Amino acid sequence: MRRNKLLSIAVLCLACNGGTDVPPNPDPVEPPSGPVARSARGNLRFKGPERINADFAAALDLRAESVCTELGLYQCTAMVHNVALGGVDPYGPGLYESSGVTASTTPLVIDRIAWAACTLRVTTDLGTPAAAAIFKDIPQVGKKLANPDGAEVRGLITSLTQRALLRNPYRNEVERYIELAKAIEATGNAEPAKAWMQSVCFAILSSAESIFY
Amino acid sequence: MKNHTFRWVLVAAAMVQSGTALAKPPAGGVFCQKYPTAQECAGRQPSCTYCHIAPPQRNAYGTALSQQLAVGMPRPLSDADFAAALPSALGAIEGQDADGDGVSNVVEIQQGTLPGDPNSKPSVSACQGKDNPQYSVCHYDLRYVYKKLLLDFCGASPSFAQVSAFMARPSDADRQAFIDTEIDRCTQTEFWRGKNGQLWKLAHPKVRPVGSLKDGEDKGGVPLADYYDDYALFAYTQTDDHDAREVLTADYFVKRETNPTRYSKVTSLSSQKVDQAHRAGNMTSAWSLTYFVMFTALPRNAASQMYRSYLGLDIAKQEGLYSVAGEPQDYDAKGVTQKECAACHATLDPLTYPFRNYNGISSPRYSVQYIPNRLETFFRDAAPRITQTPERGVIFGQPVNDLREWARVAADSDAFAISTTTDYWKLLIGHTPRPDESAEFVATWKRFRTSHQYRVQKLLHDIVKTEAYGAP
Numbered sequence: 001m002r003r004n005k006l007l008s009i010a011v012l013c014l015a016c017n018g019g020t021d022v023p024p025n026p027d028p029v030e031p032p033s034g035p036v037a038r039s040a041r042g043n044l045r046f047k048g049p050e051r052i053n054a055d056f057a058a059a060l061d062l063r064a065e066s067v068c069t070e071l072g073l074y075q076c077t078a079m080v081h082n083v084a085l086g087g088v089d090p091y092g093p094g095l096y097e098s099s100g101v102t103a104s105t106t107p108l109v110i111d112r113i114a115w116a117a118c119t120l121r122v123t124t125d126l127g128t129p130a131a132a133a134i135f136k137d138i139p140q141v142g143k144k145l146a147n148p149d150g151a152e153v154r155g156l157i158t159s160l161t162q163r164a165l166l167r168n169p170y171r172n173e174v175e176r177y178i179e180l181a182k183a184i185e186a187t188g189n190a191e192p193a194k195a196w197m198q199s200v201c202f203a204i205l206s207s208a209e210s211i212f213y
Numbered sequence: 214m215k216n217h218t219f220r221w222v223l224v225a226a227a228m229v230q231s232g233t234a235l236a237k238p239p240a241g242g243v244f245c246q247k248y249p250t251a252q253e254c255a256g257r258q259p260s261c262t263y264c265h266i267a268p269p270q271r272n273a274y275g276t277a278l279s280q281q282l283a284v285g286m287p288r289p290l291s292d293a294d295f296a297a298a299l300p301s302a303l304g305a306i307e308g309q310d311a312d313g314d315g316v317s318n319v320v321e322i323q324q325g326t327l328p329g330d331p332n333s334k335p336s337v338s339a340c341q342g343k344d345n346p347q348y349s350v351c352h353y354d355l356r357y358v359y360k361k362l363l364l365d366f367c368g369a370s371p372s373f374a375q376v377s378a379f380m381a382r383p384s385d386a387d388r389q390a391f392i393d394t395e396i397d398r399c400t401q402t403e404f405w406r407g408k409n410g411q412l413w414k415l416a417h418p419k420v421r422p423v424g425s426l427k428d429g430e431d432k433g434g435v436p437l438a439d440y441y442d443d444y445a446l447f448a449y450t451q452t453d454d455h456d457a458r459e460v461l462t463a464d465y466f467v468k469r470e471t472n473p474t475r476y477s478k479v480t481s482l483s484s485q486k487v488d489q490a491h492r493a494g495n496m497t498s499a500w501s502l503t504y505f506v507m508f509t510a511l512p513r514n515a516a517s518q519m520y521r522s523y524l525g526l527d528i529a530k531q532e533g534l535y536s537v538a539g540e541p542q543d544y545d546a547k548g549v550t551q552k553e554c555a556a557c558h559a560t561l562d563p564l565t566y567p568f569r570n571y572n573g574i575s576s577p578r579y580s581v582q583y584i585p586n587r588l589e590t591f592f593r594d595a596a597p598r599i600t601q602t603p604e605r606g607v608i609f610g611q612p613v614n615d616l617r618e619w620a621r622v623a624a625d626s627d628a629f630a631i632s633t634t635t636d637y638w639k640l641l642i643g644h645t646p647r648p649d650e651s652a653e654f655v656a657t658w659k660r661f662r663t664s665h666q667y668r669v670q671k672l673l674h675d676i677v678k679t680e681a682y683g684a685p
Binding site for chain 1: 344345346348351361364368370371372373376404414417418421423424427431642643644685
């Protein structure tokens with residue numbers, strides 16, 4: 001009876017978290033053991049400027065207009081790199097319809113935006129830990145992760161995967177990101193914990209799964 | 214001079230050698246009589262490029278066909294002889310594989326691929342039996358649809374918690390009902406209906422805005438007309454319970470208000486000048502008359518743009534040709550009776566005549582309005598027979614007395630329903646209907662036209678329910 005009450009309270013607390021928060025850290029999912037069934041239609045679509053900006057903003061709890069700006073002034077997706085992301089520019093150059101294909105510069109722009117968004121989130125969270133939105137409660141020793149294999153690190157990987165890819169991470173993904181933490185430390189980076197957070201965030205946001213649908 | 218003459222001799226020789234020198238306008242109709250269930254004939258007709266690279270040059274299918282067409286008869290064939298001989302020639306090459314892609318001509322015709330293009334053939338991909346932990350491959354996948362529709366209609370993915378909650382719903386029927394609710398919610402958003410939202414994106418190629426000529430909000434350097442009125446009418450007709458055809462037939466205007474965006478019907482706008490009795494939706498907006506009529510006596514550009522953007526028929530690509538006997542008359546002496554021009558202008562010029570009294574750019578007193586006897590008043594000296602240009606025209610072979618009748622016939626046509634459905638199919642599925650999607654596409658546009666009475670909101674629900682949209 002008492003146990004049921006506790007469970008109810010836990011469920012209520014979960015509901016209080018709101019739409020963008022994530023449930024507690026579950027065990028990672030086992031990856032498929034062999035090749036998965038392939039899509040017969042193969043109709044993968046690129047998200048394009050507005051959707052990428054909105055999804056990155058939601059995943060990292062950023063204001064839409066702050067996800068990425070050039071010179072701190074001009075929005076990457078709405079203005080500077082809009083056409084490279086498949087946007088249109090009807091009123092000036094008369095680009096009325098999207099080309100329908102990604103350009104040679106599109107991957108560079110995706111990297112630019114993902115890196116900008118991740119850097120902003122990590123820097124903000126580490127700068128004001130009390131108000132941190134995502135990169136919080138990760139124990140550090142100096143500038144290093146205190147325990148790269150710890151539950152907090154695994155929880156962060158799960159949280160980022162859920163927020164950006166709308167699923168739980170596979171076990172091999174978690175292990176790979178933990179290995180990444182050790183590899184970054186081995187490079188002698190002055191702030192390995194921060195570099196790792198940026199890198200994991202970047203890897204997830206710039207993945208094909210994140211930018212196509 | 215000698216070089217010039219020589220070039221013309223070469224051109225003439227090439228045309229004589231090519232036999233039937235030009236694509237035959239009756240071809241599409243005869244083809245569809247022969248193959249009424251072909252996908253190219255579902256509410257439309259194949260364009261000239263079905264057999265030609267560009268007339269008179271033929272593709273592989275056209276070449277094979279020409280070798281069986283009225284063998285022994287002297288060239289050029291009359292339209293009547295051509296139409297009489299075509300069915301048997303089509304039948305004679307049905308079993309052949311003209312483009313060498315491994316699929317016979319008749320199978321390609323029936324399945325909607327191009328028998329003259331080796332890169333176009335029926336899909337052979339099939340569902341494979343393995344598992345996929347993320348997607349229900351080859352089946353309508355509600356989880357996939359939910360994530361996709363929020364991106365398509367709201368502009369952002371759901372959260373992990375929302376996806377989990379969606380999957381926790383008690384049944385597929387409940388999930389489907391929730392999807393319908395979400396479509397209706399998202400189509401209220403700025404992402405869908407607001408300035409530069411998805412509906413505006415659909416409208417860009419129809420309106421063809423030019424920022425430097427913009428009047429009103431976001432005024433350009435040479436303000437001539439306010440095309441945001443055109444976007445407003447377009448968006449209004451595509452939302453809520455409005456009739457999409459009114460984008461062509463409306464005798465009203467639409468006012469846009471912001472925060473949030475709202476569109477409402479009004480009887481007048483200070484930026485619009487055509488009187489109510491002569492309004493035909495966006496075809497007669499101040500911007501359309503400014504930009505597509507401009508200074509022209511006979512604005513073929515206006516007619517072809519409306520034909521292309523609202524009916525999906527691009528005359529420059531030899532689509533939608535319905536030659537009118539005795540046309541073109543060439544009232545404005547542009548030389549369009551030349552054989553090379555007449556094949557298209559026999560359709561285009563009668564489409565244009567109803568625009569004769571719609572004025573484009575002139576002095577402020579006469580700009581962008583309907584002016585009876587416009588040609589007699591402003592263009593009397595443009596060509597000797599210019600004032601003989603009738604207001605009566607022809608669209609899809611059907612005579613019309615004026616532009617409002619033109620708009621009515623256009624809006625009620627299969628072409629309009631197909632074009633509108635294609636717009637949203639491309640927006641939501643990402644490409645024009647593929648051969649393997651054709652059956653669903655045809656059923657969708659037919660429902661849009663019949664049971665849905667041209668309501669785009671219902672069309673959107675239909676598209677989301679197709680396998681083409683929902684099977685990953």
